[in-house]
Amino acid sequence: MHEMALCESVLDILERHAREQGFSRVKTVWLEIGALAGVEVEAMRFCFDAVTRHSIAEGATLEIIRTPGQAxxxxxxxxxxxxxxxxACPRCGGCQLQVTGGEEMRVRELEVE
Structure with a gap:
Protein backbone atom coordinates (compact mmCIF):
# COMPACT_ATOMS: atom_id res chain seq x y z
CA MET A 1 0.00 0.00 0.00
CA HIS A 2 1.87 3.09 -1.19
CA GLU A 3 -0.45 5.35 0.82
CA MET A 4 1.54 4.37 3.94
CA ALA A 5 4.75 5.64 2.35
CA LEU A 6 2.97 8.81 1.23
CA CYS A 7 1.74 9.45 4.78
CA GLU A 8 5.25 8.89 6.14
CA SER A 9 6.47 11.55 3.70
CA VAL A 10 3.71 13.93 4.82
CA LEU A 11 4.76 13.39 8.45
CA ASP A 12 8.37 14.14 7.50
CA ILE A 13 7.20 17.42 5.97
CA LEU A 14 5.20 18.28 9.10
CA GLU A 15 8.13 17.54 11.40
CA ARG A 16 10.53 19.57 9.27
CA HIS A 17 8.18 22.57 9.27
CA ALA A 18 7.69 22.21 13.03
CA ARG A 19 11.47 22.48 13.55
CA GLU A 20 11.77 25.41 11.15
CA GLN A 21 8.74 27.36 12.39
CA GLY A 22 8.65 26.36 16.05
CA PHE A 23 5.22 24.81 16.46
CA SER A 24 4.62 21.78 18.66
CA ARG A 25 1.34 20.31 17.47
CA VAL A 26 -0.51 19.90 14.19
CA LYS A 27 -4.30 20.13 14.49
CA THR A 28 -5.40 19.98 10.84
CA VAL A 29 -3.67 19.09 7.57
CA TRP A 30 -5.21 20.10 4.25
CA LEU A 31 -3.82 17.74 1.62
CA GLU A 32 -4.41 18.44 -2.06
CA ILE A 33 -4.57 15.26 -4.15
CA GLY A 34 -4.98 15.23 -7.91
CA ALA A 35 -7.50 12.92 -9.55
CA LEU A 36 -4.68 11.31 -11.55
CA ALA A 37 -2.31 10.84 -8.60
CA GLY A 38 -3.33 7.22 -8.04
CA VAL A 39 -4.06 7.77 -4.35
CA GLU A 40 -6.92 5.95 -2.62
CA VAL A 41 -8.42 8.57 -0.30
CA GLU A 42 -9.84 6.18 2.31
CA ALA A 43 -6.55 4.27 2.48
CA MET A 44 -4.79 7.62 2.90
CA ARG A 45 -7.03 8.52 5.85
CA PHE A 46 -6.42 5.15 7.51
CA CYS A 47 -2.66 5.33 7.00
CA PHE A 48 -2.49 8.95 8.19
CA ASP A 49 -4.03 7.97 11.53
CA ALA A 50 -1.61 5.06 11.89
CA VAL A 51 1.52 6.97 10.87
CA THR A 52 0.84 10.02 13.03
CA ARG A 53 0.41 8.09 16.31
CA HIS A 54 2.87 9.36 18.93
CA SER A 55 3.91 12.28 16.72
CA ILE A 56 3.25 16.02 16.57
CA ALA A 57 0.24 15.23 14.36
CA GLU A 58 -1.41 12.61 16.58
CA GLY A 59 -5.17 13.15 16.46
CA ALA A 60 -4.90 15.72 13.67
CA THR A 61 -7.74 16.03 11.19
CA LEU A 62 -6.87 15.20 7.59
CA GLU A 63 -8.83 17.27 5.08
CA ILE A 64 -8.58 16.05 1.49
CA ILE A 65 -8.96 18.54 -1.35
CA ARG A 66 -9.45 16.73 -4.66
CA THR A 67 -8.22 18.49 -7.79
CA PRO A 68 -9.29 17.47 -11.30
CA GLY A 69 -7.10 15.90 -13.92
CA GLN A 70 -6.11 18.30 -16.69
CA ALA A 71 -4.83 17.57 -20.18
CA ALA A 88 -10.65 10.42 -24.52
CA CYS A 89 -11.06 14.15 -24.95
CA PRO A 90 -14.49 15.12 -23.61
CA ARG A 91 -14.80 17.80 -26.36
CA CYS A 92 -13.74 16.04 -29.56
CA GLY A 93 -13.33 12.38 -28.56
CA GLY A 94 -9.67 12.41 -29.59
CA CYS A 95 -7.13 10.20 -27.87
CA GLN A 96 -4.03 12.37 -28.14
CA LEU A 97 -4.01 13.97 -24.70
CA GLN A 98 -1.01 15.27 -22.85
CA VAL A 99 -1.57 15.35 -19.08
CA THR A 100 -0.84 18.81 -17.65
CA GLY A 101 -2.18 18.53 -14.11
CA GLY A 102 -3.87 16.39 -11.51
CA GLU A 103 -1.00 14.00 -10.80
CA GLU A 104 0.31 15.96 -7.83
CA MET A 105 -0.13 15.63 -4.10
CA ARG A 106 0.89 18.42 -1.74
CA VAL A 107 0.37 19.76 1.73
CA ARG A 108 -1.69 22.85 1.05
CA GLU A 109 -2.28 24.24 4.54
CA LEU A 110 -1.73 23.47 8.22
CA GLU A 111 -3.46 24.45 11.43
CA VAL A 112 -0.90 24.28 14.24
CA GLU A 113 -0.29 25.22 17.86
Missing part, protein backbone atom coordinates in the same frame (compact mmCIF):
# COMPACT_ATOMS: atom_id res chain seq x y z
CA UNK A 72 -4.05 19.35 -23.41
CA UNK A 73 -5.83 17.82 -26.39
CA UNK A 74 -3.52 17.80 -29.40
CA UNK A 75 -6.45 17.27 -31.76
CA UNK A 76 -8.75 20.15 -30.75
CA UNK A 77 -6.00 22.29 -29.16
CA UNK A 78 -7.84 22.83 -25.88
CA UNK A 79 -7.23 22.34 -22.19
CA UNK A 80 -9.72 19.73 -20.92
CA UNK A 81 -10.62 18.06 -17.65
CA UNK A 82 -10.21 14.28 -17.45
CA UNK A 83 -11.03 11.75 -14.73
CA UNK A 84 -8.45 9.04 -15.56
CA UNK A 85 -5.30 8.54 -17.56
CA UNK A 86 -6.08 7.47 -21.13
CA UNK A 87 -9.54 9.07 -21.15
Missing amino acids: WCLECARQVEIQRHFD
